[in-house]
Amino acid sequence: MGSPMLKLENIDLAYGEAKVLFDVSLEVQQGEIVALLGSNGAGKSSTLKAISGLERVSSGRIFFDGENLTNRPSSEIVKRGLSHTPEGRRLFPRMSVEENLLLGLRRGTKGVKSKELLDRAFEMFPVLKERRKQYAGLMSGGEQQQCSIARALMSEPRFVLMDEPSLGLAPQIIADVFRVIREIRDSGVTVLLVEQNMVQSLAIADRAYVLERGRVTLSGDAKTLSKDPALQKAYLGA
Ligand SMILES: Nc1ncnc2c1ncn2[C@@H]1O[C@H](COP(=O)(O)OP(=O)(O)OP(=O)(O)O)[C@@H](O)[C@H]1O
Numbered sequence: 001m002g003s004p005m006l007k008l009e010n011i012d013l014a015y016g017e018a019k020v021l022f023d024v025s026l027e028v029q030q031g032e033i034v035a036l037l038g039s040n041g042a043g044k045s046s047t048l049k050a051i052s053g054l055e056r057v058s059s060g061r062i063f064f065d066g067e068n069l070t071n072r073p074s075s076e077i078v079k080r081g082l083s084h085t086p087e088g089r090r091l092f093p094r095m096s097v098e099e100n101l102l103l104g105l106r107r108g109t110k111g112v113k114s115k116e117l118l119d120r121a122f123e124m125f126p127v128l129k130e131r132r133k134q135y136a137g138l139m140s141g142g143e144q145q146q147c148s149i150a151r152a153l154m155s156e157p158r159f160v161l162m163d164e165p166s167l168g169l170a171p172q173i174i175a176d177v178f179r180v181i182r183e184i185r186d187s188g189v190t191v192l193l194v195e196q197n198m199v200q201s202l203a204i205a206d207r208a209y210v211l212e213r214g215r216v217t218l219s220g221d222a223k224t225l226s227k228d229p230a231l232q233k234a235y236l237g238a
């Protein structure tokens with residue numbers, strides 16, 4: 001394997017006095033789907049926030065495309081082609097679906113290009129096309145989740161961080177969301193996926209890391225991990 005697209009080296013992160021990440025190291029190669037698994041409070045979202053510059057790390061280093069981006073402002077990191085779909089849907093409920101999507105564009109995107117990106121989003125998520133003029137807040141949870149993922153793709157990222165895209169969705173819709181994540185990867189985007197939904201994440205991921213109380217306790221090939229009894233144990237927090 002070549003040098004990783006994303007590399008975390010011995011990250012520590014604290015909220016005030018409370019340390020929540022301890023010596024976290026991980027790598028994502030271009031073209032991979034890597035799952036970051038763990039139970040509530042394990043530190044998954046904090047890890048993503050450290051990567052996208054929403055939280056500062058107290059030690060360790062973060063490299064993107066070989067460049068040291070540790071504790072650089074979020075805006076700078078986004079410019080390099082990294083996009084973060086935060087936990088919860090974070091749409092503007094009193095704006096239309098289309099307006100929400102257009103907010104995902106990079107600054108300075110030309111009209112023709114933005115139309116093209118909008119069409120691509122509607123192709124990937126037909127329900128958003130049907131509802132394009134409707135308030136985002138009036139869609140179902142699953143539809144809003146699709147809108148949130150589509151919005152992240154409007155900036156044409158090369159790398160996406162997804163924080164629990166399946167959270168709170170019905171099983172059929174979860175299956176759709178996982179299918180879309182695979183399509184996103186197949187379109188050339190690298191994915192770091194945070195999920196509590198272990199079985200389905202491991203089914204689409206190439207590799208995975210498991211966080212327990214702020215530490216990486218297991219990692220490896222997704223197929224191998226899915227058969228590892230230690231994973232069940234880590235998950236149940238036993
Ligand atoms: N802004 C914050 N201020 C203080 N503590 C925080 C903050 N955000 C998270 N924490 C704490 O950091 C720890 C890790 O939280 P984090 O949100 O990273 O976990 P998570 O793995 O994403 O959990 P979940 O599955 O519930 O989303 C938890 O103990 C949490 O209470």
Ligand SMILES: [Mg+2]
Pocket residue numbers: 044045046087163
């Ligand atoms: Mg979280």
